[in-house]
Amino acid sequence: MRVAVRLLWLMAAALLLAACAGAALRGTGDLGLVIERASGHVTLVNTSSRSAYARIGGLGDLSHASVVYSRDARYAYVFGRDGGLSKIDLLEARLVKRVIQSGNAIGGSISQDGRIVVAQNYTPGGIKAFDAETLELLAEVPAEYAPGQFSKVVGLADVPGNKFAYALFDGGEIRVTDFSDPKRPTTQRYPAGRQPYDGLVTPDGRHYLAGLFGEDGVALLDLWQPEKGSRRILDKYGKGEEKLxxxxxxxxxxxxxxxxxxxLPAIGRNEVLVVDASTWKETARVAVKGQPVFVMASPDGRQVWVNFAFPDNGWVQVIDTLSGQVVQTLQPGKAVLHMEFTPRGEAVWISARDDNRVLIYDTRNYRELGSLPAEAPSGIFFTSRAARIGF
Amino acid sequence: MSNSGIAGRVVAALLLACAMPAAAEPAPARQKELIHMVRQDCGSCHGLTLQGGLGPALLPQTLADKPAEGLVATIVHGRPGTAMPPWHRFLAEEEAQWIVTRLMEGFPK
Known part of the structure; x- marks a missing residue:
């Protein structure tokens, strides 16, 4: 009898333990978050169950907020417009730490080794590096392009070697800052052209491209051979025609x-520009519904999804990369601000700001799979970004 | 100058004076649309809280020393050579005036 009772107790304990462990253990590979720009919230989401599982507030001004992930894909670093840098734990669904790092910020990136988070700032113009663990300031690199003149920084992206490439909107430069000694960064400067508005690093980490607003063209830097300097591609793609x-x-x-x-999005033209990624020569142009804002390839590269600037921001178009043709035109909702593919691209999540909804589409048949409520949603960021170069 | 010429001018001036305050106040539903547009679409560059971004801040203290007519012209016609586009496709000049007045006194939420 006594043995039987003891056995029962043991079984109960084992059951409890199993239940606890089951609840506590989970990966983050199918998690992510949605920025709710107006109210300073983020909604934490699961892309397998297509549902929201938590909401965190008090993150300040999240207009134009962007997110990078720690290399274990557990922590999200949210960069707010007001210079706030917030570290969120996706597993415990809580704000771990928040610092105000500048007066006016535009985003950030994380180093190859995952130890350094770098913010790019408009005011004061420059970049700042933080310890990814503690958010303690490590170094500051002002974007001084002429004596006493500081530029807004755009297009910050991580490149191999704990370096970061970025562009100076007012200074017309590309810069590469090396944080291999985090407290003593060194910076190289390259000419870009008039008013670079954003930049990207190719997925292999080799090329940095800075799109220009002030002239028709894109500045290109080969990061494997930086000594060759920057050069211009897509030069005068507008052919002297008046911009919209x-x-x-x-x-x-x-x-x-x-x-x-x-x-690549054309500036002031309703076109997507297509460039061969080995010769960097223009190969085609795709006419689209409006001026592209995000031109995003699916993870397998078979499709490119495009959303548009006001007033055409109710549309989304899909380009088939084999034919180079628009194969689908969708109207997901009012004021479509962002799109994000699930890690292997079977679905895409789309934020419709003025409908207060995030819509989920099947990328194969363009059917709506579901939707989630969110207050003025803008950026959607999944943890699959954690392992990507240039994010 | 003839009397009728003067009278005509006076009438024109009076008409203008009458027309201005009336035109400066869009209907409440339109006001809501304009506020949304300024916060959300102008906010793409100027920030949702209008504290600036790629474009300059649009707060009362930053606009205080700028003539209102110039600001209205900037909204309506844009500013060539900068990233500021013309907005005349989406609003009338009187609506731009209304926006400038609101911006200078602190823009509604």
């Missing part, structure tokens, strides 16, 4: 490369 007014700046990231080509 630009109501929103496009965004560039390493997702632009697919099927051996780079798919």
């Amino acid at each position: 007014p630009v109501f929103k700046m496009p965004h560039l990231r390493g997702w632009s490369v697919a099927a051996g080509r780079a798919w």
